[in-house]
Amino acid sequence: MPRWSHRRGRPGRSPGFAERARAASVRVAPEPLVEPDGHGLAELAALVDSARLQIRVEHVFPQAEAVRAHAQAEASAIGKTVLCFS
Incomplete structure (x- = not known):
């Protein structure tokens, strides 16, 4: 569960x-990576639906191949890589 920031209640x-x-050699994106935009998401959903x-x-990839999926996503410039959890 994310902690709530003192900035704007996010x-x-x-x-x-x-x-x-x-320390764990993990790269992180600067904060905030994206801003919440309900209206924009609704417009995108309408474009997908149409x-x-x-x-x-x-x-x-299935969940068991998460490492391979991550490597593929980093190597690929075309299309999306999907990781299934079912």
Whole structure:
């Protein structure tokens, strides 16, 4: 569960997050990566529903192949890589 930031009541990173990530050799995106936009999401959903926006799925991997899926996603510039949890 994300901790709530003092900034605008949004989820934020816990104190020491950046230091722990760096110590674990994990790269993190600057905060905030995206802003919540319900109206924009509704517009995107309408475009998908009308087939005016199509998502190209290049690879689908089962959960057991998460490492392979991650490597494929980093190596591929075309299409999306999907990881299934079912």
